[in-house]
Amino acid sequence: MKRLHLICLLLAVCCQEITAQYRVAVIGSSTAGGTGAWPLDSAWVRRFNYHYKHQLGIVDSTYTLAVGGYPVYKGMPGSYVPPPDRDGPDHNNNVTKANAVLASLPVPANAIVFVNYPSNKYEQYSIAEIMFCLQTIYDSVLKAGHRCYIITTQPRTGGPFDDPAVKRKLAVIKDSTIQRFGVANTINFYDGLYNPADSSILAKYNSGDGIHYNNAGHRELFERVLAKNVFATPLPVKLTKFIGNYSNASIALQWTAECTDPNTSFTLQRSTDGRNFENITVLKAKGLRSSLYEFTDRQPSPGKNFYRLRISETASLVMSNVILVKNPQEGLQVKGLYPNPVNQPDLEAELLSAQTYSGIVTVLNTAGMSFYRKETNFEKGLNKLIVPVQFLPHGQFILCIRYGDGNSILRTFSK
Template identity: 35%
Template sequence: MKIQFLLKLLCAGTFCGWYSAAAQKKVVIMGSSTAAGFGSSTYQLSWAGRLEDSYNINKTDGEDTVFYNLAVGGYNTYQELPAGYTQPAGRPSPDPLADVTKALGFHPDIVIINLPGNDVGAGFSLTETMCNFRLMYNTVTAAGAKCYITTTQPRNDYNIAQRQALLVMKDSILGEFGNFAINFWDDLVTGDGLNMLREDRRSLGGLVHPNDTGHNYLFKRVKDRNIFRATSVNSLINITKIYRENNGDNLIAEISLIGNQNVLMTIYNIAGILMQQKKWYLPQPSERMIVPIAALPTGIYFFKLSTGNSTDAVKAFIK
């Protein structure tokens, strides 16, 4: 099942160079009801609709920006993980019409993931939700695209404990993804410590979704992130090549760097579970890392290097 997933990605070219000389840019929006435009009076006034319009105002700039919105109301992180992911018992499987693999099939430059809270309502733990976000992020960036994860959003249909869980998850997303996290919390939340959705930014008669005003605040958060011109994921460090030696027992990563770097090396499996982690010092301009992987079971993995300055490099490999 997992090998089938990898073959799908390989056939789609997601581990190869996609980018042509054409100026067209592609953005895929994934997520649940807010990303689908719920709460706004029209889709054009949702954050996603406003974003699309904003990038297509200038028709003479030579950049044709195309948007694909795969969001489905009510969805959680499990339903949008890569195809072939084997979910734990009692968890939903990925939807092939809305998951990461579907998103990568469009060969995007940017993927924005807006899954702001259904995991909490479903009773999923913070750990598993963050693992799911990490897996989606790593899958997208390993394919050569930029990935942005939006934070949770306040909602009034949850109890106090659930609203607190949303707050904690917001902080976790901002801490984990740094420049590639987008804060959808602060502009919507009440200032009384109850973590409720503000009345003036809440859809009329609803408890969950922002209204046109609320969606406009979310749009501004995405717009301010400057998604096309933000610092590249691999600006300070890049994995130029990755392969195995010594009968497959050693993973070799050839690295190019701007400046000497202290990095954190991590290896995740396809379920987003941490398998190895180690700190390294890498001198510029290049370095060859040798990582023992004999103890890893056969499978698909993500090799990630983090500098601590919101700069990551990620590559997938097979053991």
């Protein structure tokens, strides 16, 4: 009888070792709940669960503890007492509940909590209290022995979020979140998903209400979570070299990879800021051996060009490291500055822009004193810039135009 009991125990242990070993909880509001996606299986959390539970078989359960309209205070620990004018925690959908549903895992570090409160009531809250709430939730997860990922804000319009100052606040909260918790512990649901002209959700990702992402948006969110590779699943591709060189107005890119999956593909992506990437080509694996892959980018952006590889296999997706290749061509060129000397109320500049840039225009005297400052946008093509100068005293001045990722142009004029 004892022998039979021992055999059963060993079988149970072995079965436990070959079954799914990870568990996930998601707390948050409507984005985590899937609003904007239809059918709901298109939502980022559902896609995540399907990939890791049904395709890879390494997650046994994903608990969605998200309620539409919930602010971050709702996710606070059950013992937390909020200020009189703030919401209290929801004991069925907060971090305490998340830790409880993950508690039975034999290895606590195999449990993950995603925290996804993108915007609700952030127009009312100070950035300091938002960071306090996120830090308290994060610390609660780590205290339980689990791992935690804080998801940033996302772009939004409508109501108070039509105010440009509130929109900028969402961007500042995004930056504050990444700075506080580090890139390794955050997932960016903001950069690359908004229209630079008005900070709204990009049309291709907008569900129509200006608040939530559509199916394409949720797909992008899922891919960002997938790229984080939170379970450190091994990648059959061995990438041994990834380089780029500028020559003759083009950038030649090379990488060497050894594949074990015949369905592997490499999507080469480019960015001008290292955050927002676009696809420029897709190459299929040459075979199950170490091979050299090459592509020439004949239309690189002026200035900095960041490249990375999106490596897709049958059951996994990861991103390579990012490389930087500089194009010495200026992205913004001054084609004319007149009149100079200035004998009218305005100074006019004609600018040729290789792409859309946000920028800052300032007028300084030779001692460095600022007389004028204005934020503006430069559209691709020819731009006309009007700078009022009627208030300037007579003398020598510098027109400084900053654009893109730290680029600048200086031109002198006199009055």
